[in-house]
Amino acid sequence: MGYVAVTAGEEVITRAEQLFEKQRVDGDSAELGIDQVDEQLGRLTAQAMSESGLYAPRLAGLAVKQAQGDTIEAAFLLRAYRSTLERYDETVTVDPGEMIASRRVSPAFKDVPGGQILGATKDYTQRLLDFALEGGETSDPTAEWDVDDAGEPDRLTNVTELLREEDLLHEPDKTDSEEPTDTTRKSVTHPPARDAVLQELARGETGAITALGYSALRGYGQVHPTLAEVRVGRLPVRITHPYTEEPVTVTHTEVTESEAVVPVYEKRDDPQFAFGYGLTFGRNERKAIGMTVLDASIQLDSEAEPAENAEFVLDTIDGMDSFGFIEHLKLPHYVTFQSILDRIRSIRERQGVSAEGAADTGSTHQPAAEVSDDD
Amino acid sequence: MTERGSNEGADDSDPQAAETDGGTHVTSDSVDAALDDIETTGVAGYNYAYLDEHTKREVRRAMLKAVAIPGHQVPYASRPMPLARGWGTGGIQASLSLLDPTDTFKVIDQGADESVNAANIRRLAADTADVETTTDTTAADVIQSRHRLPEEVLTDEQRLVLQVPITDALRKVDPSDTANRRRHAHQNYGKMWVHLYENVVEYGEINIASRYPTMVAGRYLMDPSPIPRWDVPKLDDADHLTILAAGREARIYAVPPHTSVEPLAFEDRAFTVERFPDQACHACGSTDTYLVEVSEETTDEGGFETRYACNDSSFCAKRRETPALSKDHHLDQSGVDWGPGTPDAGDGGETK
Numbered sequence: 015m016g017y018v019a020v021t022a023g024e025e026v027i028t029r030a031e032q033l034f035e036k037q038r039v040d041g042d043s044a045e046l047g048i049d050q051v052d053e054q055l056g057r058l059t060a061q062a063m064s065e066s067g068l069y070a071p072r073l074a075g076l077a078v079k080q081a082q083g084d085t086i087e088a089a090f091l092l093r094a095y096r097s098t099l100e101r102y103d104e105t106v107t108v109d110p111g112e113m114i115a116s117r118r119v120s121p122a123f124k125d126v127p128g129g130q131i132l133g134a135t136k137d138y139t140q141r142l143l144d145f146a147l148e149g150g151e152t153s154d155p156t157a158e159w160d161v162d163d164a165g166e167p168d169r170l171t172n173v174t175e176l177l178r179e180e181d182l183l184h185e186p187d188k189t190d191s192e193e194p195t196d197t198t199r200k201s202v203t204h205p206p207a208r209d210a211v212l213q214e215l216a217r218g219e220t221g222a223i224t225a226l227g228y229s230a231l232r233g234y235g236q237v238h239p240t241l242a243e244v245r246v247g248r249l250p251v252r253i254t255h256p257y258t259e260e261p262v263t264v265t266h267t268e269v270t271e272s273e274a275v276v277p278v279y280e281k282r283d284d285p286q287f288a289f290g291y292g293l294t295f296g297r298n299e300r301k302a303i304g305m306t307v308l309d310a311s312i313q314l315d316s317e318a319e320p321a322e323n324a325e326f327v328l329d330t331i332d333g334m335d336s337f338g339f340i341e342h343l344k345l346p347h348y349v350t351f352q353s354i355l356d357r358i359r360s361i362r363e364r365q366g367v368s369a370e371g372a373a374d375t376g377s378t379h380q381p382a383a384e385v386s387d388d389d
Numbered sequence: 390m391t392e393r394g395s396n397e398g399a400d401d402s403d404p405q406a407a408e409t410d411g412g413t414h415v416t417s418d419s420v421d422a423a424l425d426d427i428e429t430t431g432v433a434g435y436n437y438a439y440l441d442e443h444t445k446r447e448v449r450r451a452m453l454k455a456v457a458i459p460g461h462q463v464p465y466a467s468r469p470m471p472l473a474r475g476w477g478t479g480g481i482q483a484s485l486s487l488l489d490p491t492d493t494f495k496v497i498d499q500g501a502d503e504s505v506n507a508a509n510i511r512r513l514a515a516d517t518a519d520v521e522t523t524t525d526t527t528a529a530d531v532i533q534s535r536h537r538l539p540e541e542v543l544t545d546e547q548r549l550v551l552q553v554p555i556t557d558a559l560r561k562v563d564p565s566d567t568a569n570r571r572r573h574a575h576q577n578y579g580k581m582w583v584h585l586y587e588n589v590v591e592y593g594e595i596n597i598a599s600r601y602p603t604m605v606a607g608r609y610l611m612d613p614s615p616i617p618r619w620d621v622p623k624l625d626d627a628d629h630l631t632i633l634a635a636g637r638e639a640r641i642y643a644v645p646p647h648t649s650v651e652p653l654a655f656e657d658r659a660f661t662v663e664r665f666p667d668q669a670c671h672a673c674g675s676t677d678t679y680l681v682e683v684s685e686e687t688t689d690e691g692g693f694e695t696r697y698a699c700n701d702s703s704f705c706a707k708r709r710e711t712p713a714l715s716k717d718h719h720l721d722q723s724g725v726d727w728g729p730g731t732p733d734a735g736d737g738g739e740t741k
Contacts, residue, residue: 024508024512026505026508027505027508027509027512090469090473093469094469094470094471096469097468097469097470098435098436098439098441100441198466198468198469199466200464200466201464201465201466201467201639201640202639203464203566204566204567204570205567325565325566325567326564329566334469334473334474335474335475335637337473337474338473338474338475338476338478338637339474339475339554339637340475341473341475342473342475342476342554345476345498345499345506345535346498346499346501346504347499348499348681348700349499349500349536349537349599349615349616349617349679349681349700350536350598350599350615350617352617352663352679352680352681352682352700353598353599353617353618353619353663354598354599355682356598356663356664357596357597357598360594360661360664361592361593361594361596364592364593364594365592365593
């Protein structure tokens, strides 16, 4: 039938899937292993885990491979899988202060307790294409390093603790409930509790978090924070042992954490810095810092700027939501478009405009008709 | 619906629910084995109707609440589905929560059963919920639809699930959900009336195409989803239950049977449906159905010809067999008023 714009059955869907899969295997190169994705493209898997809210490096590697490198699609695969899993237990609340940090930067002070740990970063290298990577074997450039084993690392004192001792930092509102909010089990309603805001930000799309965080710095907001801590490291996952009822560490997750002080005085009579927080799975400093800016901005609770409006931020940062709705525009819309055509034709008839062009109605400029459809 | 409705309460004794103790169906006692099971057996490793029993029960509770407060948007924890959000994830969660293996399921997208996305949703239900599927409106127990009500009259045996992209009619006049919830609570729809009035001032008539703002049971203003205005009168005092479900926005609302559904309009600017002046479906000749136009190249160089065709492809196929088939042919009574252009319902029902 020629008049149905998109006519198909299951066979066509299957064939489209097969064509997509063919794109991955069409070249002459060797098949990409999950381990290769996990080890060599760690930023992709970290982003997929962060945006899906599921810490599972191997599954993330699989998702990235299956999605052919599309991180939102990979995060989507992980979320859909996550939603089918039984919840066996909840973890014991972890203190991020016990993080075994592989990287720690504190721009607020020249020197901080525990020192700055530059760690693995590309921050200060020159962005030049390295043609040596193009082919052949690359070796471990740290192989010749002579490193002393200094034993277990000390707990790093958090820079914000120094400020808290001096009472310079405003404590964000505590949530009333002991039970943490879970926005995957209870949809967000406004105004949201802060833990719901943090959960949504932690699962937000990296690009969206970066863009909205940037908007606040760019002038569409008041938050220009000083970072007290940016850390990358491993945090333990602990559950209560069912028999001994003691907490047991079952695994570790790699996270990026960021804390900021914001020179927006919370109270006139007792000036204190505002505080922003960011934490996300995997190594993603850009997202953690963007989240910090947005957390601090949202606490200002203003409708004046996009980043300070919790509703605006939470409505737009979720990658699954935005990706799905943006791409749904590819679905057929001929029913609604027929309805829109009816409206514009009716209005043109009323105004005496024919298909040949505008009639002389005396008015020089008609505003563009905004026919409502928005589906 | 009442018959169906009473079945909802029987869920506690549902053998499936008892067997899985309300959770995901885990076939083995170790986590790893359960994961292996899911990985190796694909969809077969998932629970009946994909969602776990707790989730389906939660969705049904949201539906019951929605039925109790017609037109009111009930939040629910919309789960990530294996379909993209904005592609019918709310509708499929509602459908999968309603379906049982004795049901027959129909899925339409923009009036067509053959649409790729409809086929994909139908495939998910058929694979996981073990239901029969059909393209025949009169044979379906549950119909999931994107942006249309079928041309054939729905009965009190049937449930219609409409996919919803935007849950609030007031979103047109204010993007804030917080502000709009307050307006709904106070039944304060002044801003929408002003919007409609400004439409009339600017264009001479109301300029809203689909998603026409509609009062339900005289209390809540409802976004009827992007159904054309043509379909809005069919919701009024209908025999069937309509569930409107949004996945991305995590809201469910409903129009129970025999509930008044009234599009907003002015005394001197009546609600109007889409017009198809002097047009008939080129395939079946219908003049009383929602038509869509298609331009096709003609034999002369660069020429185009616009033809109209029924949008409801399933009913169009029946009309091609039996041109005189009425929209209530499957019912005991005739003359049922089913939206505009119902030829044997007397006044055409345009502004009832």
